[in-house]
Amino acid sequence: MTHHSSRPSITRPRKTPSQARAEETVESIVEAAAQVLEAEGLEGFNTNAIARRAGVSIGSLYQYFPGKDALTVALIQRETRRFYHDAAAALTQRSGKAALEYLIGASVRQQLQRPMLAKLLDVQESSPALRGEVEKVEFDALVVAIVKRVAPRLEHPEVAAADLLAIVQGLTDAAGQRGERDLESLEHRVRAAAFGYLSRIAKRDKHSPRAGGM
Template sequence: MPRQSNSSPLKPRRAPSQPRSERMVAALLEAAAQVLESRGLEGFNTNAVAERAGVSIGSLYQYFPGKDALTIALMQRENERFYREALAALDHASGRAALDHLIGVAVRQQFARPRLARLLDVEESRPELRPALSDKASMRTLLAQILVRDGLPQQDDAALATRDLLAIIRALVDAAGEREETDISGLIRRVTAAVLGYLTMMSRGHAEGHAEPSAARPATKPATKMQQPVAEPARAVRKTAARSPKRT
């Protein structure tokens, strides 16, 4: 049976290779999610998860060395579910429709199990867990494929736009979760407005149309009193002298 290294407390002890073991791992992960939702981080531990799953603590330890490994696996499960749904964005012909699909999936995942999403966000911020988390390369690749499609403002730096937009989407969705918002359609509108606003402001055409002239001449300032010509009074005196009759 294939096994993974058990040198790290963040990795599963072994990967399921049979239907029975796959069902066991799935049951443990769902039990972990339910314990987090019902008891919070303070009540989250391996004993509670095993009890919720209806298995012995020894059975749990066959797959997970501790609660951090459970947390990592649960995060990966949620990320994989999100990516599978988000990947369907590429089925849409236009870039705008694909982008709408991606935003909708992000918002709906947050609202599907809001307490679980919030607690996993808290856990994901722990520095000791970050090395074990999968990177976001797949999501960056997906969004990059969407941004080059017709129907969206084209970007000079597509890689930068991809990173910025992922940060914008995540920030707005996570903030809504922290506030325990319930208006799905309202959040979708706000995220869409923020994303389209960024794409419009940073697009090639907008940047070219609002570029500042680089060689514009400075406006001519009116002459001050010290700069006014001083020759006029002298000419006036000469003219007056020329008209004066010569004395005999």
């Protein structure tokens, strides 16, 4: 059973905007939070700086967000949703190969287009204060669907999908930590790792006798 104690009042929005103008205000505050993180880093990330950047009063900011933890959660959720919507377009590609290439491209873009933001959000997402408060978007079903298109005869596509997620995330995160900026180079390397992995396990499944279960 999950016990939140007083945490929800700190990390969750005070209220949900119900009018278009209020939604615009919230969006501008969240984007301002992203810009402050990029420009000032964690040291300069505070509600006063965010309110100034958004062009709103601190009182207006507090109408929607009780503090910077709630803003961080909102920012992480926004970036996660954007990534998922981009990645989901992989399923519209003509072939399994093109679908996996698109997914890899989306992952690289998410990490390197706004590299400082991605790096700082990775740090913040692992913070004990935020643990359990960020809604997780499940990419498993998306990746499994792509794997089944690329290698339809795999015995355990769910395992392959989990491995691919680890490969793609590991390579893109490491590139972000090193400060890489070349999207094309990183995408080429991630493709090599992902397709090389799938090729090897597909060959293994093809030549191995089927086991009774796993």
